[in-house]
Amino acid sequence: TSPVPSSTLAHLAQSDFPKPDAPFLELRHISKTFGRGKKQLQVMDDISLTVQEGEFVSIIGPSGSGKSTLLQMIGGVLLPDDGAIMLQGKRINGQRGRAGYMPQQPALFPWRTIEQNVVLARETAGLPQRESLEMARVWLDKVGLGDFRQAYPHTLSGGMQQRVAFLRALLGPQSLLCLDEPFSALDAFTRSEMQSWLLRIWEENRRSVVFITHHIEEALLLSDTIYVLSNRPAHVLERVEVPFERPRREELVDTPSFIA
Ligand code: ADP
Ligand code: MG
Numbered sequence: 001t002s003p004v005p006s007s008t009l010a011h012l013a014q015s016d017f018p019k020p021d022a023p024f025l026e027l028r029h030i031s032k033t034f035g036r037g038k039k040q041l042q043v044m045d046d047i048s049l050t051v052q053e054g055e056f057v058s059i060i061g062p063s064g065s066g067k068s069t070l071l072q073m074i075g076g077v078l079l080p081d082d083g084a085i086m087l088q089g090k091r092i093n094g095q096r097g098r099a100g101y102m103p104q105q106p107a108l109f110p111w112r113t114i115e116q117n118v119v120l121a122r123e124t125a126g127l128p129q130r131e132s133l134e135m136a137r138v139w140l141d142k143v144g145l146g147d148f149r150q151a152y153p154h155t156l157s158g159g160m161q162q163r164v165a166f167l168r169a170l171l172g173p174q175s176l177l178c179l180d181e182p183f184s185a186l187d188a189f190t191r192s193e194m195q196s197w198l199l200r201i202w203e204e205n206r207r208s209v210v211f212i213t214h215h216i217e218e219a220l221l222l223s224d225t226i227y228v229l230s231n232r233p234a235h236v237l238e239r240v241e242v243p244f245e246r247p248r249r250e251e252l253v254d255t256p257s258f259i260a
Contacts, residue, residue, distance in 0.1 A: 022089030024208050025051040025074070025176060030083035032069055043069050044080075047237045049227065051176075054206040058219035059237075061229035067212045068104050070229065071180045074210060075101030087176065097124060100172040104180040104212075106165035108153040115140065115149040117164055121172030132171070139167050142197065144190070159185040166194060170201055177202075177209045183218070195222060 032044040043066040051057050061067050072078035074085060076096035084091050092098045100121060108117045118140065119132040140146050143163045145156075153161055162185045169177060182198075183191040199222065202209055213219055219226050226240045 022086065023050045024053040024055070024088060025049075025210070026084075026086040027070075027074070028084045028086065030070070030073065030080045030085070032066070032073070032078075032080055043231075046083075047229075048083075049237060051208050051210060053175075053208055055225060056202055056209045056211065056223045057225045057227065058211045058213060058223035059227045059229055060213055060216060060219050062231070063214065065229045065231045067214075067229055068180055071101070071178050071210065071212055072103070074176075074178050075099050075103070077101070077103075097121075098174065099176040099178045099210075100169040100174040101178045102165050102169035102180060102182055104184075106153075106158075106161040108161055108164055110153055113150050113152060114145065114156070114164055117153065118167045118171060121168055121174075125173045127173060135171055136167070139171060143167065143194065157185075159187070159190065162186065163190075163194065166198075170198070175205075175207050177207055179209065180212045181214070182211075183213075198222070 027047060027049040030044055030047045031042075033040055033042045035041055047070065049057075059067055059070065069078065073080050073093075076092065076094055076098060079094045085093050087098055108114075109120070112120070115133060115136045118136040119129070122132040122135075123129065137146075137149065140149055143166075145160060145163060148156060148160065153164070156164070162182065166179070166182050169179060169182075179198075183194050186194060195218070198209075201207065209223075211219070211223060228238050228240055230236055230238070
């Protein structure tokens, strides 16, 4: 018999040897409980999910069902109690910066200008500053914030700040984008503009997207695959078959090209 316990071997197999044929992103048996004792709240119990390379996945569900908690774990800002988050076959539990992550609250740095906030993910990744600032300029123009490059976050409305946080995630180098209700503070017109930019970026760069929304129509419009997270009666994540072709997705993508 082997001198090494099989549990250790299983652990090594999961974490240290990336498998080229592994799914792009895999959540394996994730559990999460907040608090202790009587105030304990189990938000997730044995949730699993697979996202393929280039797949656009939406997660919908009522408020309080744990959508943000799930995305925080993929974004590496929160640790699961149990289970593994695997990106391209590597365990990334608690590792920030693996995904382009946009939290539900824009969380801009108040001491940085808008353009400095937009380039943050690229800066952290060590990408050349000049190029990043140029991208920020082009993109801030596209989303209608060209006049606010040198402004500070507190001078912007909630919807404007949301677009800044959106660009910060979008312009980062990561091939996985995790967006937590990115368009919730936008009017219908601006929202549909942002949806088309997102689809364009997704199509042209073949990124994988995990998109959280509580708008079923938005999920139907944008995604390949929809999961519903529910907390009543049990904590379950269920895959839903998208029932029909969505012609409007192609219409949405039909915006002027931006990539030089
Ligand atoms: P959703 O994004 O679907 O609205 P959340 O993931 O924000 O749901 O929250 C799920 C549940 O976990 C809620 O009941 C919320 O109050 C609770 N929760 C979230 N974060 C924390 C935390 N840091 N500490 C304690 N409870 C939390
Ligand atoms: Mg949330």
